[in-house]
Amino acid sequence: MALKVLFAASEAYPLIKTGGLADVAYGLPLALHAERAEVRLLLPAYYDMMGKLKEVQQLGSLQIQGAGRVHTVHILEGSHAAFPFPIWVVECGALFGRSGNPYMHPDGYDWPDNAERFTVFARAAALLADDALQLNWRPDVVHAHDWQTGLIPALLEAVNPRPRSVFTIHNLAYGGYFSRAVYDQLQLAWHWWSSEGVEFYGGFSMLKAGIVYADVVTTVSPTYAQEICTPEFGYGLDGLLRSRSYKLHGILNGIDTEIWNPKHDEYLVQNYGLRDIKKGKLANKQALLERFGQNPTEEQLARPLLGMVSRLVEQKGVDMVMECIHPLLAETNAAFVLIGSGHHHYEQALYDLAARYPGRVMVYIGYNEALAHLLEAGCDIFLMPSRFEPCGLNQMYSLNYGTLPVVYNTGGLADTVVNATEANIAADTANGFVFYLPYSHALLGTLWWVLRIFADDQKLWRALQRNALKADFAWKRSAKRYLELYRN
Template sequence: MKVLFAASEAYPLIKTGGLADVAYGLPRALHDLDTEVRLLLPAYQDILDLVTEIIVLGGLDIWGTGRNHRIRVLETHHPAFPFPVWLIECSTLFGRHGNPYMHPHGYDWPDNAERFTVFCRAAAQLAGDALGLGWRPDVVHAHDWQTGLLMGMVETLHPRPRTLFTIHNLAYGGHFSRAVYDQLHLPWHWWSPEGVEFYGGFSMLKAGIAYADQVTTVSPTYAKEICTPQFGYGMDGLLRSRAYKLHGILNGIDDSEWNPRTDKFLQPPYGVEQVIEGKQANKKALLERYGKTVTPEMLARPLLGLVSRLVEQKGIDMVLDVIPTLLAETNANFVLIGSGHSYFEQALNNLAARFPERVFVYIGYNEALAHLLEAGSDLFLMPSRFEPCGLNQMYSLKYGTLPVVFHTGGLADTVVNATPDNTSAGTANGFVFYTPSQQALLGTLRWALSLFANNPAQWRQWQKRGMTTDFSWEQSARRYLELYQ
C-alpha cells in the first residue's frame, strides 16, 4: 500500500506541537508494517537549512491569490525517516525562518490561506502523479486545517485515492473570509453549509471533515467530546452528522526517545526492576540541575513535576492556586518547566522566589531537563481542561511517575483512577479528578500525597502497571491500516 502523508510539520524537521510528533511516529510505524510512505511537507527555510542532500523532482505552476507560483518538488532523505521526504518549495510562501504559522511578532502570517492552499494544490497534483514519477498513492492522509482543502482537491483525480483526515485539535479551524475564498479561486460548489462555508467565512478544517472518506482524531474520548457543543467549536453538528466515518485512535509515543531503560538524558537509566533506585538517583540529578545540595531528607520528599505550555487550557492557573496550600500543608516540592502567557510565567517565577528551597522553575523548554523531570518526579501534574490526546501522561507512566489529570480526551483514555475498585481490578495507574476546579485538583493531590506517604507497596504496583503498558505507535498504526484498507 502506498500512502501520501501530508502535514504542515514533522519532528525533528519542524515542530510547534503534537502534530509534529504524530507526523514523525506514525509514518515510521506504518513503514515498519510494510507500507510505502512519502512524507510531504512545506519547504520552510529551517527545513532547507537542516537537510543536506536534495533532489529536484520537478516543477509545477500552482495558482495562489491572484497569481501563479512556480513551485519545485524536492526529495530529501533524513536519518529520522526510513523513506523519502518530499518538500514543496516556494520561497515567497515558505522561505521564512521560525514558527511556520506565525510572524516573529506573534500574529498569524497574513498569507496563511494562500500558503496552505498552494501546498494542498501541489499535494493533489503529486497524488495524481503530475510529475510522472510512477508513484501514485492508494491513500492520501492529511492532518489538521493546513491540509483540509486537500481532501476536496483529490476528488477530481482518476483514479482517485482514498482519503483520511486527522483532527489533532479542533480549536484551530483555519478560518478565513469569503473574499479570501474568492481570491483563491476555490470551487464554487464547495461554498455551502455542507461544504466549507462556516458562519459567513470558510474553514479549511471543515473541508477536511466534509470531504474525507474517513475522519480520525487522536483519542476515543476526544472523538466523542468534539461531537458536543462544549468541545465542538461550532462544528459539533457537522461531526454528529459524520459520526459514521469519525474514529478516535489514540496517539502513540516514540519509545526509542521516551524509554527510561535507554534514555540518554537520565542519570542513570532504569527499568521497572530498579524503579526505586533509578527514580531516586534522577531526582537527585534533577534537583542538582537547579543548584541544590540534595540531602537524604530532600530526596524523601514527594516531588511534583509539570512540563506544559503556560496557558489556561493546560490548567496552569489551577496549579498556581494549589501550590501555596500544598507547601503549607505537606512536605512536597515542585519542579515546573514551561512557557506561554507572560502572566503565568511571572507567577511561576514569583513562587520560585518566595519558596527557593521548594519550588524550582524553568521558563522555556529544555529537552534534557524535561526527560530528567519525568524520571525524577513522583507525580506529574497535567490538569488540562481539554486535551485531544496528550503525550506527557504516557511519558510519565512509562517512567514510573504517576500522572494527576482531569478526566478529558486522551487523558481519560490512558489514566485510570487509583480507586479501590480499579486497584483491585488491576487497572489503576494514576489519579483523576472530574471537575476542572482548584478544589477538585487540591483534593486529588492531597489524596495522592497521602497514599505516597502511607502506602509505598501499592504505589510500586501502580508504577509497574504504567511502566509495562504498551503505548508504542504500532498499535495505532495497525488501526490506521484498517481504515486505509
C-alpha cells in the same frame, strides 16, 4: 503489494516543529513504514527546514493557482537520517521561503497569506496524487492533517483514479477560517460553497473541508472523538461531526518509546526498569534536585516531588496548579519542580513562588530537553490538569517512567490514565489519578489523596508504578489501526 501512502502535513519533527502535530508526522509514518507501507512524506519547503535535508533533487515543476496569481512550484525530493523513506517538499519562495514559525510572523500575528500558502500546498498534494509529474507513483491513500491540509480531500475529487483520503484532527480549536473574498481570490470550486460544504458562518473553514470531503476522519484519541461532537468542545462544528459520526474514529497517538524510555534514556544519571524502579528514580531525583542547586538530605529525598512540564496557559490548568501550591506547601512536606513558558504573568508568578519557597519550589522558564527527561524520571508525581487535551504526550511519558500522573478527565488523558479507585486497584489496572471537575478545589482534593497514599501506602504506590510501566504507547499499535482504516 505494499500500500502506498502520501502523508501530507505542515510540520514534522525533527525538520520543523511547533507542536504535537510534528511528533505525529514523525512517529506515525515511521511506524507505517515498519509495517511495510510505502510512504512519501510531503511538507512545505520552509526556509529553516531545507538545510536539514540531504541529497535534494528536483522532481519537476507545477503551475499552481494562488490568490489572483499563478505560482511556479518546484517539487523536491530529499532525505534525512530520521526517515527511511523519501521526503517530498513543495518549494515556492514567495510562500514558504521565510524564516521562523511556519504559521506566524515574528510579531505574533498569523501570516496574512496563510490561506494562499496552504491552498497551494493542498493543490500540489492533489496533483502529486494524480501523478502530475509522471513519477509512476500513485498513492492508494492520502493522509492529511489539520486545517493546513484540509482542502486536500476536496481537491482529490478531480483525481482519477481517486485515492482514499484520511483527515486527522489534532486540535479542533484551530479551524483555518478565512473570508469569502479570499475564497473567491483562490478560485476554489463554486460547488463547495454551501453549509454542507466549506462555508462556515459567511466565511469558509479549511478544517471543515477536511471533515466534509475525507473518506475517513480521525482524532488523536477516542475520548476526544466523542468530545468534539458536543457543543462544549465542538467550536460550532459539533453538529457536522455528529452527522459524520459514521466515518469518525478516535485513534490514540503513540510516543517515541526509544527516546522516552527510562531503560536507556541518555539524559538520566541512572537507567531503570520494572525491577529497579525505586533505586533508579531515587538516583534521578537526587540529580534533579542538585540541578536546581540543592544538596538533598535523606529526608528531602524521601519527600514527594511533584513535577510539571507545560505551556503556561489556562488550557493546561497552570492557574489551578498555582492555587494548590500554597496550601500544599503549608500542610505537607511536598516539593515542586515546574518547567515551562507562556503567559508572562504566570512566568513571573512562578519566579515569585521559587523566591518565596527556596528548595520547595524550583522553576525553569523555557524548555530544556535534558531537564524534561530528568524531571520525568526524578519526580514521584506528574501534574497535567489540562482543561482539554486532544491527546497529550507528557502523561504517557510519565507513565513510561513510573511517575504517576494527576490529570483532569478529558481527551487523551482519560484514555491513558486509569484512576486509582478501589475497583481499579482491585483489578490491578490503576496507574494514576483522575479528577472530574476542572476547578482548583477538585485538583487540590485529589492531591491531598495522592500525597496521603504516597506517605502511608508505599506498597500500593509501587503497584501503581508497576502498572504505569506496563502500558504500551508505541506507535506500532496506532499504525496498525490506521492501516485497517486505509484498507477498509
